Amino acid sequence: MKNFLLILCLFIGSHMFAQEIVINEILTQNKGLVKNSAGKSYDYIELYNSSSKTIDVSGYFLSDDKDTLKMFTVPSGTKITAKGFLLIWANGDASSKELNTNFKLSQKGEKLFLSYPNGTLCHSLKYKRQFSNISYGLLPDGGKEKEYLIPTPAKINKTGRIFVSDLKGKTETNVTIEMNINSYSIKLLNPKGETQVVKVLDNKTDKVLYKTKIESSTATIHFSTYEKGKYKLLIGKDTYRILKN
Structure with missing residues (x-):
């Protein structure tokens, strides 16, 4: 009976503590958006302390391999203040002067693991396909x-209604995109007033959902009637990815 109670207490204590430190946000395609002290743009992992006390995370482990949980060790003396964040760069060079993992993040999606110093699992975050300069994580924090x-490294997580992501191939047109993350629309800037055919396609089937022709210096494409998910935006021969939350 005593052994049972001891195991139960350890389980409950571990479960409660597991909710305090979490993998809160990741960015796998940092294209010059967030830079470290040396001016380099690396992917990152953000940890968050949801508790009301400072927690020493020395000896915690990070990994992207369930069979090798002790892949990267958080250095001794590392603490996260109450409701605070810890930013860890992830470019695969653990010898860096800044806090940096010895593994890189997959853009195609994977699962990250945070473990206690004793090797037991603390928290995990499974993420799907990622896009340039768009992060992924928990809402609200923790x-x-x-x-x-x-992307809000070491700050409160925020989301938007719509995102425009990386261009496929070289730019063929002079049209640029102005994104308003608080609305379900994007603005096309066409400074030379060139005639361009604009299409919105289903991401999986390439079915044309919307088609128009622009000739003016500005045009607005609305996504309010579309379901949450991924789409392709074609402007002439240029292709963009659209993510609607």
Whole structure:
């Protein structure tokens, strides 16, 4: 009976503590958006302390391999203040002067693991395909919902209604995109007033959902009637990815 109670107490204590330090946000395609002290743009992992006390995370482990949980060790003396954040760069060079993992993040999606110093699992974050300069994580901070986010390293997580991501191939047109993350629309800037055919396609089937022709200096494409998910935006021969939350 005593052994049972001891095991139960350890389980409950570990479970409660596991909710305090979490993998809160990741960015796998940092294209010059967030830079370290040396001016380099690396991917990152953000940890969050949801508790009301400072927690020493020395000896915690990070990994992207469930069979090798002790892949990267958080250095001795590392602490996260109450409701605070810890930013860890992830370019695969653990010898860096800054806090940096010895593994890189996959853009195609994977699962990250945070473990206690004794090797038991503390928290995990499974993420799907990622896009340039768009992060992914928990909403609210430390919460259960997972969303694409506006990158906010070591700050409160924020999301937007719509995101425009990386261009495929070289730019063929002079049209640029102005994104308003608080609305379900994007603005096309066409300074030379060139005639361009614009299409919105289903991401999986390439079915044309919307088609128009622009000739003016500005045009607005609305996504309010589309379901949450991924789309392709074609402007002439240029292709962009659209993510709607």
